Amino acid sequence: PGPEPLLSVRGLAAGYGGMVALRDVSLAVAPGEVVAVLGANGAGKSTLCGAIMGAVRVRAGSVQVAGADITGTPAHHRAGLGVAYCPEGRRVFADLTVRENLVLGAPLRLPAAALSERLAEVHEIFPVLADRAGQRAGTLSGGQQQMLAVGRALMARPRLLICDEISLGLSPVAVDALYQALARVNESGVAILLVEQNVHRCLAMADRACVLSRGRMSYAGPAADLLDGTRLDEAYFGTP
Numbered sequence: 086p087g088p089e090p091l092l093s094v095r096g097l098a099a100g101y102g103g104m105v106a107l108r109d110v111s112l113a114v115a116p117g118e119v120v121a122v123l124g125a126n127g128a129g130k131s132t133l134c135g136a137i138m139g140a141v142r143v144r145a146g147s148v149q150v151a152g153a154d155i156t157g158t159p160a161h162h163r164a165g166l167g168v169a170y171c172p173e174g175r176r177v178f179a180d181l182t183v184r185e186n187l188v189l190g191a192p193l194r195l196p197a198a199a200l201s202e203r204l205a206e207v208h209e210i211f212p213v214l215a216d217r218a219g220q221r222a223g224t225l226s227g228g229q230q231q232m233l234a235v236g237r238a239l240m241a242r243p244r245l246l247i248c249d250e251i252s253l254g255l256s257p258v259a260v261d262a263l264y265q266a267l268a269r270v271n272e273s274g275v276a277i278l279l280v281e282q283n284v285h286r287c288l289a290m291a292d293r294a295c296v297l298s299r300g301r302m303s304y305a306g307p308a309a310d311l312l313d314g315t316r317l318d319e320a321y322f323g324t325p
């Protein structure tokens with residue numbers, strides 16, 4: 086057995102009212118690893134993120150972070166666990182500056198010197214966020230806003246970064262820049278759970294992958310094995 090997983094999800098079930106959105110989903114992310122979660126629209130990817138972050142109620146199964154069970158822990162008590170979430174739709178505060186957005190991602194009451202240090206770390210990964218520090222976030226390009234959303238999540242200095250559909254709606258050039266930055270984040274030792282519809286980009290970076298299909302896990306294994314299109318089709322749409 087390898088090191089203790091940073092994140093371990095076991096037998097997870099979740100839903101909305103009478104609707105079951107996830108059933109029996111298990112996955113683990115080891116320290117420093119990149120794991121892809123793929124799946125078509127409505128497969129349950131965002132529900133999985135919500136269940137991990139404590140925003141969607143878990144009906145069965147468990148979520149553990151570094152060996153501690155947090156299944157029932159309210160979302161607002163999960164700060165400090167080392168898991169940061171970058172939600173779908175790059176939700177930046179449009180009227181605040183780039184710098185103000187970043188500061189909101191840091192723990193409250195962080196001493197000024199520590200805050201500057203974290204800003205410098207994020208600026209190193211995303212130099213454009215230093216160049217645009219005083220600019221209102223709403224006036225950034227889509228790709229820059231997505232960088233800001235990731236940068237804000239990094240201000241918490243997570244050990245695991247969960248990214249929900251970060252390439253959605255971006256140009257290929259912007260997606261390239263973002264993925265290059267994510268590779269630097271990973272090289273610095275941060276594990277990444279990449280939830281994506283952009284299959285190829287994501288598989289090229291990931292160590293392992295899982296595919297959700299109608300709320301169930303239809304594939305879990307090496308990311309490289311899914312580059313064979315037949316296996317990917319089977320996992321997405323079921324065996325013919």
Ligand code: ATP
Nearest residue numbers: 101104106124125126127128129130131132133282
């Ligand atoms: P997408 O890529 O389109 O966001 P997804 O894989 O993230 O898809 P989810 O958003 O997790 O999928 O949705 C899984 C299922 O749960 C879908 O059938 C969706 O309609 C349903 N669902 C999601 N959120 C809610 C909600 N708040 N209330 C009711 N049903 C929901």
